[in-house]
Amino acid sequence: MRILLVQAFTALDLELVYPIGLSYLAAHLPERHHVEIFDVNLHREAADPYAVLAQKVREFRPDVVGISLRNIKVATPGVHSDDFEPQQRTVRIIRQEAPKAKIVAGGTAFSLYSELFMQKLPELDFGLWGEGEERFPLLIDNLDAPRKVPGLWFRHDGAPTYTGQPGKLDFAALKPYRKDLLPFAPYAESSFVSIGLQSKRGCALHCVHCSDTYLLGNAVRRRTPQAVVDEMQELREQWGVKQMFFCDQIFNIPVEHSIAICKEIVDRKLDIRWSAWFNEKAVTLPDELLRWLKAAGCGLLSFSPDHVDDRMLKNLDKNFRYKDLVYTYQAAKKYDMDVEYSFFLNAPGEDWRSLFSILKFVADAKMHCGPNFRLFTLLMMQPIRIYPHSRLHELAVETGLIDHDADLIEGKFWNPGGLQYAVAGIQATAQTLYKARQRYKTFTNAGAATL
Ligand code: B12
Incomplete structure (x- = not known):
């Protein structure tokens, strides 16, 4: 056929x-x-x-x-x-x-x-x-x-x-994806996250807004570190790919698996740069892992804490708290790695105090990390998109924010009340700052890679 x-x-x-x-x-x-x-x-x-x-x-x-x-x-x-x-x-x-x-x-x-x-x-x-x-x-x-x-x-x-829900497949038993059907060059030129690979599927966390567990389940299904690094080596040596991105829901859970992948990369002396999404809880980012990440070519710690305020983190059912978050930017600075965050504005329970605590955190992290702090964070401050099959969707229906039969393809956001005007103001200012900084960097050519 x-x-x-x-x-x-x-x-x-x-x-x-x-x-x-x-x-x-x-x-x-x-x-x-x-x-x-x-x-x-x-x-x-x-x-x-x-x-x-x-x-x-x-x-x-x-x-x-x-x-x-x-x-x-x-x-x-x-x-x-x-x-x-x-x-x-x-x-x-x-x-x-x-x-x-x-x-x-x-x-x-x-x-x-x-x-x-x-x-x-x-x-x-x-x-x-x-x-x-x-x-x-x-x-x-x-x-x-x-x-x-x-x-x-x-x-x-x-x-x-x-026909009804299928069972989960055995991820470790899959063949690697085919690499001969599309050229890598245009993707490599487009951005450092454009070429992906996976070390696992599924997520053990329970964040209230997330639909990934509906798509992939709560059980983390992993490939062996050797198989993962075989694929990285193939991407590098056979296809010339130097930068790659882990499409895993979270790279550092379980910690031992991520350390084993890093060790394998170091053992094989692979000349690559890569990044991934990390969980913020300090025990999932021990010094040992950070050292191996640095040695293995991980250039960016990308976090999606969604908030910084402990009460809000609880509302969002996050597995870490504010002090863990402070540790994340200290760790990035200590190991000279880039760091970026994404945040939700006006999430369930937001008030003026909690909203401003996000801005304060962004300023603190930027002050602490300097050019290692990626200003991309400014673009990633948004109200939460309500995804079907998430607990946030149930909450939105229960509280009357949306109708139970609302067409979510149209993109509904959790952004109620008067704070939505503050959100619009913060987003407009953040985007202007981001763009101004981009222009500035075009002229000075300083640290462009950290944007
Ligand atoms: C990794 C990832 C990224 C990475 C991708 C890196 C890379 N080089 O691939 C990056 C950081 C770039 C990214 C960015 C964004 N992402 Co994203 N991303 C993901 C994530 C976590 C995994 C995607 C992935 O690669 N999976 C691995 C591959 C193997 O799986 P797959 O593509 O799903 O394919 C499987 C099945 O879907 C199916 N399948 C796929 N195609 C087909 C076709 C046919 C015919 C069949 C039968 C089956 C089939 O079979 C495949 C094999 O099992 C998903 C969430 C998730 N759980 O999947 C979100 C997700 C796709 N992203 C999402 C979003 C919103 C974004 C952004 C808009 C975020 C932002 N605000 O900037 C951007 C958009 C980027 C862009 N240029 O379009 C949403 C999309 C939902 C929507 N509304 O459209 C998702 C679903 C997460 C979510 N629920 O919020 N993302």
């Missing part, structure tokens, strides 16, 4: 993202199929990216098109934009150019809003919820018997019908 895997538009004005999800799917399709990946984002600058897509579909003549819907409506006003319309147009063009092909959707945005997508995009024949490495090949073998595939949306008399 001829199978074309398409990555639909990701956030339109952010970095490119190498589609490792589709590359994993490609690795698990039997060799008898002819498989290609097409990333529309590589043609963002073309006069008409949709025309490039249409031509590709026409020429490829697919039997099946698998479309990855990763982002949807990620816009936070004024920060960056994305919309439903580009996704809709992409699916329509595929249907138009390949009227007989089966179109299968998947990806994180699809999985979060699967029923809505099946309703809003009648061109989709199928939609696969969750991780696809085992079940996408199963579907390819059972296009006429979709009920055999767990976690699948299909149409029964035109109505979207679901």
